[in-house]
Each structure stands twice: as structure tokens, then as C-alpha cells.
Amino acid sequence: MPTGYGMIGLMKGSTRYATAAVEAVLCLAAPRQRMVDDHMFRARTATGHESTFRLQLFTAPGTRTVAVATQTAGEGMFLANGAERFAAAVWERHFPADSQPPVWIQRQLRDMTTHFPEVFQLVIFAGVHPYRLSQPGWATITPEQLEDLVGLPVATDRGTGYTPPPAEPEPQVSFEVTAVRRLARPRPFRDRLHALGHPLVAPVGTPGTSPARLPYLLLVPRRGLAPGQRHGTGGPRTRTRRRRERRQHGELRLGARRHGRSGPMADPGACHAVQHRPRNRCR
Structure with missing residues (x-):
């Protein structure tokens, strides 16, 4: 049969595509026997x-194998998300000598966390390479049509050999010794936003919740100390600004002395009127 059951020209997801897929696969109907019923078939995802999932394989001489996968929630990646990899794993593990993959039919069981319809879905792969499938398309197949395809009833439940995964352990609180300087500031920054009337933390109608103030209010203060900063000192920008102010103050004093107006009674206006050049720090 051609790749993708000869339906490459039809649009995936359309009614014609689904109808043609089911009609094409029903042409493979033949009396088969269930050779494999693995209740805990394991396959790895791309990650x-x-x-x-439960794997049922129906085979007959001279016919194509039909694989039926049944899965419930909590067993890893859903069948719909990993159909290509799961079907390729079954193909490589059970029928490595076949030139075509088995007819893949899947059923996702519904529970409290999923909303998948509990129907059998025929998956058609447009891209078929040795043990590598791609471009899947889905079509619903009824239990009666599936029974006609394999020649005997197909189990619809998860099976008695299903072993639920172990429950995840409860989170445990752990403590770690760390330096106090690494801790966040004791006062949350949202206290300042409450005081300023931030619209995200203040009730509607509170004064000062204008959207024009939002960019200013969203500025979150820096938490903790900057790298290389000591307690009681400013950040790197503060130290740079202080050095610049001291350097400018020294240049003003030098200019005042050159004009004979040094000392505490020097005229500030005369000092500011002098143009100064920055000192060369590379001498």
C-alpha cells in the first residue's frame, strides 16, 4: 500500500481525509490472532x-500487523503526543524485518485530569522511513470497524497487569546555613507600593493609582548588596559619583587660588566662572 495509505493529496483533519483513511485500512481486514498482549509496554520519548501503555498485536500470515495501544493518565507522554516514536519502537522491537510499520490504532482513557474522548483513533504516518515515522494524521474508527479489521474483539480497558506509577513523595522542608548578607531585605518592596497606591496592590479607586505612574512604581529596588560592596558604603555608582565630586571640588579650589581668591571667603561666582581642564591622571 502506498505511503500514508494513498491519501497524501487529502487535507489532514478534514472529513474526507478521515473517511478515506478508515476505508483504506479496512481493505486490510483479515482474520488475525492476538499474538502479543503486553500490559506494560515501555518506550522512551525524545527527551x-x-x-x-498496553500493547495488543494482531497478526496473520501475508497480512499487515495491527497494533492497538491503550493508555491512561499518569503513564508519561500521551499517545497523541508520542505516536510517531511509540509506533516506531513497536515496529523496531517486534517486526524489524517488515518494510512497513504496523497499522497503529490508539485509545486514550479518560480520567479526572484529561478530557480526551474514549474512542479508537487510527493514526496515519505520511513520512515512513526505517524505524522512523513522521507527519501523523488521525481518524476515528469505531469498535465494530476495528473488530472487522482484526477478525476478533479488541480489549478496550487498561488490563489487569497495569501497575500504577508510584506516588510522588511529599515535599520536605529543609534548612541551610547561609550568611546574613545573602538574605533579602527584611522589608518587602511591596510596602512602598502600598504606600504609593500601586494599582496592582491597592484597591480600585485608591488615590495615586494613575496609569501614568505605573512605570515609576514598577521600579523594584535592588535587593541585598552588590558584588564587591561592603556594609555602610554606597554601590559602585555612588562611589564613582563621590570621586567625581571631590575631583571637581579640587579643580575649583585650584582655579580660585590662581586668581588670588582662595580660602573660605572666596567668591563662589568667580570660581564657577573659570573654565577648568581635567587633570591628566596618567602622569
């Missing part, structure tokens, strides 16, 4: 995580 390396392991997923499980």
Missing part, C-alpha cells in the same frame, strides 16, 4: 523519559 529520554519513559512512557508505558
Whole structure:
């Protein structure tokens, strides 16, 4: 049969596509036997995580194998998300000598956390390479059509051999010794926003919640100390500004002495009227 069951020209997701997919796969109907019923088939996803599902394989001489996968929530990646990788894993593990992958049919069971319809879905792969499938398309197949395809009833439940995954452990509180200087400031920055009437923390109608003030109010103060900063000193920008002020003050005093007006009674206006050049610090 051609790649993708000969439906490459049809648009995926359309009614014609689904109808043609089911009609094409029903042409493979033949009496088969269930050779494999693995209740905990394991396959790895692209991220390396392991997923499980029930795998039923129906085979007959001279016909194509039909694989039915059934999964419930909590078993890893859903069948709909990992159909390409799961079908390729079954193909490589059970039928490595076949030139075509098995007919892949999946069923996702519903629980409290999922809203998938509990129906059988036929998956068609437009891209077929040895143990590598791509471009999946889905079509709903009824239990009666599936029974006609394999020649006997297909189990619809998860199976008695299903082992639920272990429950995740409860989070435990742990403590670690650290320096006090690494801790955040004791006063939350939101206290300042409450005082200024921030619209995100203040009730509607509170004075001072104008959207024009939002850019200013969203400025979050720096927490903790900057790298290389000591207690009781300003940040790097503050120290640079202080050095610049002291340097400017020294240049003003030098200019005043050159004009004979040094000392505490020097005229500030005369000092500011003098143009000064910055001293060369590379001498």
C-alpha cells in the first residue's frame, strides 16, 4: 500500500481525509490472532523519559500487523503526543524485518485530569522511513470497524497487569546555613507600593493609582548588596559619583587660588566662572 495509505493529496483533519483513511485500512481486514498482549509496554520519548501503555498485536500470515495501544493518565507522554516514536519502537522491537510499520490504532482513557474522548483513533504516518515515522494524521474508527479489521474483539480497558506509577513523595522542608548578607531585605518592596497606591496592590479607586505612574512604581529596588560592596558604603555608582565630586571640588579650589581668591571667603561666582581642564591622571 502506498505511503500514508494513498491519501497524501487529502487535507489532514478534514472529513474526507478521515473517511478515506478508515476505508483504506479496512481493505486490510483479515482474520488475525492476538499474538502479543503486553500490559506494560515501555518506550522512551525524545527527551529520554519513559512512557508505558498496553500493547495488543494482531497478526496473520501475508497480512499487515495491527497494533492497538491503550493508555491512561499518569503513564508519561500521551499517545497523541508520542505516536510517531511509540509506533516506531513497536515496529523496531517486534517486526524489524517488515518494510512497513504496523497499522497503529490508539485509545486514550479518560480520567479526572484529561478530557480526551474514549474512542479508537487510527493514526496515519505520511513520512515512513526505517524505524522512523513522521507527519501523523488521525481518524476515528469505531469498535465494530476495528473488530472487522482484526477478525476478533479488541480489549478496550487498561488490563489487569497495569501497575500504577508510584506516588510522588511529599515535599520536605529543609534548612541551610547561609550568611546574613545573602538574605533579602527584611522589608518587602511591596510596602512602598502600598504606600504609593500601586494599582496592582491597592484597591480600585485608591488615590495615586494613575496609569501614568505605573512605570515609576514598577521600579523594584535592588535587593541585598552588590558584588564587591561592603556594609555602610554606597554601590559602585555612588562611589564613582563621590570621586567625581571631590575631583571637581579640587579643580575649583585650584582655579580660585590662581586668581588670588582662595580660602573660605572666596567668591563662589568667580570660581564657577573659570573654565577648568581635567587633570591628566596618567602622569
